[in-house]
Amino acid sequence: MTIPALRLSGLCVTYDGVVALTGVDLDVWPGEVIALLGSSGSGKTTLLHTVAGFIEPDSGVVAIGDRVVAGAGGWVAPEDRRVGLVFQGAALWPHLTVLDTVAYPIRRRGLPKGAARREAAGLLERLGLSPLADRRPAQLSGGEQQRVGLARALARDPALFLFDEPTAHLDTHLRSVVLEEIARRREALGAAALYATHNAAEALAIADRIAVLRAGRLVQVGTPQEVYAQPVDAETARLTGPASLLDAAALGAAALDGWAIDAPVGGVVGVRGHETVLVRPDWVRFGGDLPGRVESVRYRGPSTDHVVSVRGGRLLVSSPGPPRRGVGEVVGLTVTQTWSMPSLDGAGRLTAVRETAATDA
Known part of the structure; x- marks a missing residue:
């Protein structure tokens, strides 16, 4: 042993x-x-x-x-x-x-x-x-x-x-x-x-x-x-890298068609509000059916960060190389992966999150 x-x-x-x-x-x-x-x-x-x-x-x-x-x-x-x-x-x-x-x-x-x-x-x-x-x-x-x-x-x-x-x-x-x-x-x-x-x-x-x-x-x-990819709560998500939290209900069912929405993380309970989904910058790309408008562009050298306003929140989109879109431009996006998160209240704050360690046997 x-x-x-x-x-x-x-x-x-x-x-x-x-x-x-x-x-x-x-x-x-x-x-x-x-x-x-x-x-x-x-x-x-x-x-x-x-x-x-x-x-x-x-x-x-x-x-x-x-x-x-x-x-x-x-x-x-x-x-x-x-x-x-x-x-x-x-x-x-x-x-x-x-x-x-x-x-x-x-x-x-x-x-x-x-x-x-x-x-x-x-x-x-x-x-x-x-x-x-x-x-x-x-x-x-x-x-x-x-x-x-x-x-x-x-x-x-x-x-x-x-x-x-x-x-x-x-x-x-x-x-x-x-x-x-x-x-x-x-x-x-x-x-x-x-x-x-x-x-x-x-x-x-x-x-x-x-x-x-x-x-x-x-x-x-x-x-x-x-x-x-599966943080236990929103604070952990932000600690481990850039993260966008979107209100799934505000996005609407049509926007979620084809998204890989996972079940809620075990041990994390949201008491009230709408379901919230986590999207990492590398889980979203330009081109697709989710409409949005570019709010800001930041060139990072190897990549460029674009903040895009969509229904239900703001998405951080990271693309390789120099800027591909300009501020104010209307774009379409494809989200390839998401992770369900604790709920948001009406003011956009996380509510009643119970923290439970995810153990590894």
């Missing part, structure tokens, strides 16, 4: 009477990456710090592999948990050079100093940090410190990686390089990972599953495809 690399059971954490995490149940399997996705204050960093051992939970259990490290009478100090940590603050040792900082965890694995420095140098080269090898933290920018902190974590041999927005201070090119190295190193070790981010595109790209956190609760856990 396979043992989870990380098991969280009934995890609850409070700060001065304020609930930070409540009832968190989550298994992370060996080799799996779970992205923790949530807005600021949702509990992502608190969850990582609790797993790392910097915070002791009020109740619940944290187990890494077959070892209980918090709760149920067990407690293991942070330095004795086999985890590789990359948090928003790099927390580098001020007296060590970059090379020695990265070589330190390798030496702790038992390698001689020379071999450790050679392995560290190779890791620095892959991350584009070789020119910084002899510098100390005070001589590094914030982004450079973040990358060195990442290199130090990757140099360990952990059973579990904990990443807290490791690419937050990096430009687009470096973000790609870092994500590739994270994937390469993690796969080579067979380690699992919890990866906290508020960047939906990053979460969708890097994760095997996504765990959506809101106000300290897990509201949905599923594959990237499930969370993107």
Whole structure:
């Protein structure tokens, strides 16, 4: 029987009477990456710090592999948990050079100093940090410190990686390089990972599953495809990418002919108002029988966003390349996919949404 690399059971954490995490149940399997996705204050960093051992939970259990490290009478100090940590603050040792900082965890694995420095140098080269090898933290920018902190974590041999927005201070090119190295190193070790981010595109790209956190609760856990295409509620939908919500009744039956209207998401109940459907920008294209008028056009480089007014709301249409339609132009649209959402009241607000986590066995 396979043992989870990380098991969280009934995890609850409070700060001065304020609930930070409540009832968190989550298994992370060996080799799996779970992205923790949530807005600021949702509990992502608190969850990582609790797993790392910097915070002791009020109740619940944290187990890494077959070892209980918090709760149920067990407690293991942070330095004795086999985890590789990359948090928003790099927390580098001020007296060590970059090379020695990265070589330190390798030496702790038992390698001689020379071999450790050679392995560290190779890791620095892959991350584009070789020119910084002899510098100390005070001589590094914030982004450079973040990358060195990442290199130090990757140099360990952990059973579990904990990443807290490791690419937050990096430009687009470096973000790609870092994500590739994270994937390469993690796969080579067979380690699992919890990866906290508020960047939906990053979460969708890097994760095997996504765990959506809101106000300290897990509201949905599923594959990237499930969370993107079948969000448990409208707030989750917006968190995972651009989304248009349309009033199905206002559109009328004729407009819905041929649409793939799905059944409501299990566990989400709208109390009053009209049925609402979610449409992603990539689920709609120009040309078709649904009439609309272009309200705005925004060129994004690889694609162009068109906001189109239709019966029942406004649709965001993303098309490749430069603008294909102008403001004020009357167009026809085809919607290829939708997802039924909680109801809207008369003022267009979501009403009485009950949040239920979608679990993955």
